[in-house]
Amino acid sequence: xxxxxxxxxxxxxxxxxxxxxxxxxxxxxxxxxxxxxxxxxxxxxxxxxxxxxxxxxxxxxxxxxxxxxxxxxxxxxxxxxxxxxxxxxxxxxxxxxxxxxxxxxxxxxxxxxxxxxxxxxxxxxxxxxxxxxxxxxxxxxxxxxxxxxxxxxxxxxxxxxxxxxxxxxxxxxxxxxxxxxxxxxxxxxxxxxxxxxxxxxxxxxxxxxxxxxxxxxxxxxxxxxxxxxxxxxxxxxxxxxxxxxxxxxxxxxxxxxxxxxxxxxxxxxxxxxxxxxxxxxxxxxxxxxxxxxxxxxxxxxxxxxxxxxxxxxxxxxxxxxx
Amino acid sequence: xxxxxxxxxxxxxxxxxxxxxxxxxxxxxxxxxxxxxxxxxxxxxxxxxxxxxxxxxxxxxxxxxxxxxxxxxxxxxxxxxxxxxxxxxxxxxxxxxxxxxxxxxxxxxxxxxxxxxxxxxxxxxxxxxxxxxxxxxxxxxxxxxxxxxxxxxxxxxxxxxxxxxxxxxxxxxxxxxxxxxxxxxxxxxxxxxxxxxxxxxxxxxxxxxxxxxxxxxxxxxxxxxxxxxxxxxxxxxxxxxxxxxxxxxxxxxxxxxxxxxxxxxxxxxxxxxxxxxxxxxxxxxxxxxxxxxx
Numbered sequence: 001x002x003x004x005x006x007x008x009x010x011x012x013x014x015x016x017x018x019x020x021x022x023x024x025x026x027x028x029x030x031x032x033x034x035x036x037x038x039x040x041x042x043x044x045x046x047x048x049x050x051x052x053x054x055x056x057x058x059x060x061x062x063x064x065x066x067x068x069x070x071x072x073x074x075x076x077x078x079x080x081x082x083x084x085x086x087x088x089x090x091x092x093x094x095x096x097x098x099x100x101x102x103x104x105x106x107x108x109x110x111x112x113x114x115x116x117x118x119x120x121x122x123x124x125x126x127x128x129x130x131x132x133x134x135x136x137x138x139x140x141x142x143x144x145x146x147x148x149x150x151x152x153x154x155x156x157x158x159x160x161x162x163x164x165x166x167x168x169x170x171x172x173x174x175x176x177x178x179x180x181x182x183x184x185x186x187x188x189x190x191x192x193x194x195x196x197x198x199x200x201x202x203x204x205x206x207x208x209x210x211x212x213x214x215x216x217x218x219x220x221x222x223x224x225x226x227x228x229x230x231x232x233x234x235x236x237x238x239x240x241x242x243x244x245x246x247x248x249x250x251x252x253x254x255x256x257x258x259x260x261x262x263x264x265x266x267x268x269x270x271x272x273x274x275x276x277x278x279x280x281x282x283x284x285x286x287x288x289x290x291x292x293x294x295x296x297x298x299x300x301x302x303x304x305x306x307x308x309x310x311x312x313x314x315x316x317x318x319x320x321x322x
Numbered sequence: 323x324x325x326x327x328x329x330x331x332x333x334x335x336x337x338x339x340x341x342x343x344x345x346x347x348x349x350x351x352x353x354x355x356x357x358x359x360x361x362x363x364x365x366x367x368x369x370x371x372x373x374x375x376x377x378x379x380x381x382x383x384x385x386x387x388x389x390x391x392x393x394x395x396x397x398x399x400x401x402x403x404x405x406x407x408x409x410x411x412x413x414x415x416x417x418x419x420x421x422x423x424x425x426x427x428x429x430x431x432x433x434x435x436x437x438x439x440x441x442x443x444x445x446x447x448x449x450x451x452x453x454x455x456x457x458x459x460x461x462x463x464x465x466x467x468x469x470x471x472x473x474x475x476x477x478x479x480x481x482x483x484x485x486x487x488x489x490x491x492x493x494x495x496x497x498x499x500x501x502x503x504x505x506x507x508x509x510x511x512x513x514x515x516x517x518x519x520x521x522x523x524x525x526x527x528x529x530x531x532x533x534x535x536x537x538x539x540x541x542x543x544x545x546x547x548x549x550x551x552x553x554x555x556x557x558x559x560x561x562x563x564x565x566x567x568x569x570x571x572x573x574x575x576x577x578x579x580x581x582x583x584x585x586x587x588x589x590x591x592x593x594x595x596x597x598x599x600x601x602x603x604x605x606x607x608x609x610x611x612x613x614x615x616x
Contacts, residue, residue, distance in 0.1 A: 071420055071423075071424075073427070114599075116603070117599050117600065117602070117603035118599075118603070120602075120603045120604075121602055121603065123419060123420075124360075124362045124419055124420070124423060125602055127362065127420075127423060128362055128553055128602070129598075129599055129602050129603075131364075131546075131549075131550065132550050132553070132554075132595045132598045132599050132602075133595075133599060135546060135547070135550055135591075135595055136592055136595035136596055136599065139588070139589070139591055139592040139595070140592055142588065143586065143588035143589055143592065246546060250431055253424070253427065254428075254431075257424060286435065286438055286439045287435065287439060288435075289431055289432075289434075289435040290431070290432045290435040290436055290439070292431065293428045293429065293430075293431035293432035293435070294428075294432060296424070296425075296427075296428035296431070297410060297425055297428045297429065297432075300414055300417070300421050300424055300425050300428065301410075301413060301414050301417075301425070304414075304417050304421060
């Protein structure tokens with residue numbers, strides 16, 4: 001199926017190439033980011049945490065939406081799964097690393113369970129199905145007797161320091177980035193992009209589309225759940241409207257689209273943009289999201305490839321003409 | 323769980339059916355938009371909420387009863403959404419289906435936050451003289467407002483059905499939905515039909531919002547719930563089938579009320595959402611006879 005996004009993105013050099021240079025750049029940037037807490041204050045660390053969190057979320061979403069064409073508005077479901085898994089597992093006394101791994105596993109299983117229903121839907125219907133799924137999860141967690149209802153669950157573990165959180169977020173972000181880069185180097189990425197550009201043709205050519213979509217969706221969801229589990233540590237209390245809230249989906253989608261869907265760097269550009277915009281509008285919290293919405297409308301209309309996609313296209317054109 | 327008492331169950335089912343028919347008004351336009359514009363309108367819920375607020379403030383400032391305000395709300399909804407299509411959605415249509423979808427997503431975010439900013443996050447509700455009255459049919463008690471809302475919704479749905487099947491605008495609308503290029507070739511002004519459809523949906527959804535707000539309280543953030551309910555209804559009723567939407571509304575109302583009856587009130591929406599996902603997966607074109615009037 002030829003959907004809108006794929007038509008747009010096919011203009012960007014597809015399939016995306018990843019070389020050793022990308023890994024070196026990531027290593028250098030990570031080393032610089034690692035040093036931040038040594039010379040910056042708590043405020044800068046919190047801003048840094050937010051950038052790493054949103055960038056990693058959008059990069060994870062990008063695996064499904066940008067490369068495989070599965071535009072999901074159900075990210076909050078996976079995020080919430082991560083948040084709640086961390087809260088319940090760490091309260092049960094499991095070590096931190098195991099909790100994070102468990103969050104990823106639960107999210108992957110969830111993707112596996114919902115995929116038979118969701119993958120029968122294509123394009124716009126898939127998007128609506130995921131939106132319904134996230135709302136259903138939120139309402140279920142509010143009403144069911146096992147998850148502490150509206151009041152939520154307190155984490156009994158001691159809250160980590162700001163710099164610890166920052167380093168954990170950095171580690172997770174590096175895992176996500178390296179994961180995405182390795183994925184883009186693998187054969188999976190070709191299959192994913194084939195499914196995105198035309199599912200029927202891909203299937204005719206022998207791509208197992210269902211399996212490809214499931215891997216992309218599950219991996220994307222597992223990464224989102226990992227980031228969610230870190231958010232649970234950050235908050236100290238998990239609640240259905242915070243963990244499964246639409247606001248996470250809104251954040252993820254706006255970061256990915258403003259930065260540039262289906263690009264390696266876009267999510268990080270978008271995250272920096274959104275977080276700095278948020279800091280700039282900190283005096284006006286109630287219009288902050290409305291402004292994000294306006295930016296989103298403008299970007300979709302005038303820069304449909306996002307900030308990074310537009311920049312790369314412009315550079316390519318220049319190179320081709322000179 | 324206590325044993326099922328037949329009167330309570332009959333009350334639930336009938337009340338649910340009336341309520342569902344009433345809510346169907348908020349869903350009718352969504353399927354028209356989906357058919358004509360190939361657009362999943364994610365700001366639909368916020369338009370419904372906007373209608374509810376319009377009626378609320380008309381009542382608060384000028385004392386206009388919400389039922390009398392319905393035509394005014396329709397005009398307001400129409401006037402608000404017409405420029406949105408013309409200046410915001412139409413230009414991105416060339417970028418493909420998902421650009422439109424994501425633009426309405428962004429507009430939904432904007433509207434919801436403007437509601438919070440200007441109308442406060444408080445929960446509101448609409449009152450009329452007969453809000454708390456009930457009508458007794460034998461042992462069954464039904465709220466009067468459900469009956470009135472049901473009748474209004476049925477009337478408007480019939481009117482829309484007439485508009486789509488019996489008028490020249492309706493003919494253009496059906497043609498544009500079937501095949502926009504051929505429609506344009508035979509001289510139909512497709513872009514005008516598109517904004518007409520979107521604005522019609524705006525008016526209908528706002529009126530639907532008034533009816534919903536007469537039965538339940540609403541907040542600035544109710545939009546996503548209304549959107550998903552409306553979506554469940556049009557999928558049940560079959561896309562583009564107007565009277566099917568009405569019947570789909572009744573069906574959803576019954577299912578949700580039964581869900582609330584057996585599992586507790588908190589599960590009312592949950593049952594509808596789970597049904598939506600299952601339905602989308604097994605019968606994305608609806609379970610009623612598909613594609614009749616469009």
